[in-house]
Amino acid sequence: MRAAVLEKIEDFQIKDVPDPRPGPEELVIKIGACAVCGTDIKVFHSGHKHIVFPRVTGHELSGEIIEVGKNVSAFRKGQRVAIAPAVPCGECYYCRRGFQGMCDDLTAIGYHYDGGFAQYMRVPERAVRNGCVNVLPDNLSYEEAAIAEPLACVINGQELSPVKLGDIVVVIGSGPIGSFHLELARSKGASKTILSEAAQERLDAAKVLGTADIYVNPASEDLVKRVMDESSGRGADVVIVACSVGKAQEQSLQLVAKRGRINFFGGLPKDKPFINFDSNQIHYKEFSVVGTHGSAPRHNQTALSLISEGKIKAKKYITKILPLDKILEGIMTVEKAQGFKTIIKP
Numbered sequence: 001m002r003a004a005v006l007e008k009i010e011d012f013q014i015k016d017v018p019d020p021r022p023g024p025e026e027l028v029i030k031i032g033a034c035a036v037c038g039t040d041i042k043v044f045h046s047g048h049k050h051i052v053f054p055r056v057t058g059h060e061l062s063g064e065i066i067e068v069g070k071n072v073s074a075f076r077k078g079q080r081v082a083i084a085p086a087v088p089c090g091e092c093y094y095c096r097r098g099f100q101g102m103c104d105d106l107t108a109i110g111y112h113y114d115g116g117f118a119q120y121m122r123v124p125e126r127a128v129r130n131g132c133v134n135v136l137p138d139n140l141s142y143e144e145a146a147i148a149e150p151l152a153c154v155i156n157g158q159e160l161s162p163v164k165l166g167d168i169v170v171v172i173g174s175g176p177i178g179s180f181h182l183e184l185a186r187s188k189g190a191s192k193t194i195l196s197e198a199a200q201e202r203l204d205a206a207k208v209l210g211t212a213d214i215y216v217n218p219a220s221e222d223l224v225k226r227v228m229d230e231s232s233g234r235g236a237d238v239v240i241v242a243c244s245v246g247k248a249q250e251q252s253l254q255l256v257a258k259r260g261r262i263n264f265f266g267g268l269p270k271d272k273p274f275i276n277f278d279s280n281q282i283h284y285k286e287f288s289v290v291g292t293h294g295s296a297p298r299h300n301q302t303a304l305s306l307i308s309e310g311k312i313k314a315k316k317y318i319t320k321i322l323p324l325d326k327i328l329e330g331i332m333t334v335e336k337a338q339g340f341k342t343i344i345k346p
C-alpha cells in the first residue's frame with residue numbers, strides 16, 4: 001500500500017509499504033478520510049514521547065472494514081466505521097469508572113500504532129475490544145466521520161464544564177476546536193455565544209460561517225468590557241479557552257460570572273506552563289476551573305450521532321481535501337491556520 005511514513009522529524013516519505021494484516025482479534029480498514037490535526041503539526045516538527053520512528057501518523061480517521069480477524073464477531077467486512085484514536089486498556093481504575101480518556105495505560109492510533117495517513121490501517125485488538133470502532137450512520141460521509149474525533153474531545157470538555165440552557169458562553173480561539181465548542185454550546189441551548197479571536201482574518205472567516213452570535217477581536221476591543229456589556233455586568237457562565245496562550249487563560253478569570261465554569265482546553269507550551277492569577281477571584285466568585293483534553297470512545301459515538309442528526313454542522317468546517325501525496329501541503333495549511341479542517345483522502 002501507499003503510506004505517508006514519518007521517517008524522522010520533518011521527514012515524510014510517501015512510499016510503498018507492506019499491507020497491514022489483522023491479528024485474530026483485529027480488523028483492517030481502507031482509510032476513507034483522515035483529517036489533519038494541530039497535534040500532527042507538533043509531531044511533525046518535534047516528534048512525541050510515544051512515537052518511535054518510522055511511524056504512519058494521522059488519528060482523525062474513518063474507513064471501510066476490508067478484513068476481519070478470525071475471532072472477531074462484532075464486525076463484518078464492508079462496514080463503514082470511524083475509529084476513536086485514544087485506545088484505553090479497559091481494565092485500570094479509570095477505565096472501570098468510565099473515564100477511559102484518563103486510562104493509566106492509554107495508547108493511541110498514530111502514536112503507538114500506525115495511523116490514517118495511508119491507504120490501509122490495522123485496527124489493534126485493544127481498540128476493537130474497548131468500543132473504539134463505531135459503525136457510521138448511512139448519511140455520514142467519511143470526511144464528516146473523520147472530524148468526529150475533535151468533536152468528541154469537545155464533548156468531553158463540555159461534560160466537565162457544562163453549558164446549560166440560557167447560558168452565556170465565551171470561547172477564546174476560532175480554530176476548529178473553538179468552532180466546535182460554539183456549535184455544541186448552541187445545541188445545548190446557550191442564549192448567547194461570544195467568540196474572541198485576535199487574528200482578524202480568522203475572526204472574519206468565523207463570521208462567514210456564522211459560528212457565534214458576537215465576534216470580538218481582543219487586539220482592537222476590550223474583551224472584558226464587551227463580555228460585561230453583553231451580560232448585564234454579570235460575566236459569562238462558561239468560558240472556554242481553546243488556544244494555547246497563557247494570557248488568554250489569565251484573562252478568562254476576569255470574564256467568568258460568579259459560580260461559572262472555565263475550561264483550559266488548550267494546553268500551554270511545555271516551556272511556558274505557568275500563569276498568574278488572583279486566587280481570591282476563585283475564592284469569592286466560587287467559579288470552577290477545569291482542564292480537559294482527549295476523549296473516551298463513547299464521546300466519539302455521541303459525536304457521530306450529533307453530526308448525523310444535523311445538530312452539529314460538520315461539513316461546513318471542511319475547507320480542503322487533499323490526496324495522500326500532498327500530505328506536506330496539508331500539514332502546512334493547518335500550520336498556517338488556513339481554513340478550518342484539512343482532510344487527506346489516501
Ligand SMILES: [Zn+2]
Nearest residue numbers: 037039060150
Ligand atoms: Zn486530533
Ligand SMILES: [Zn+2]
Nearest residue numbers: 089092095103
Ligand atoms: Zn485503563
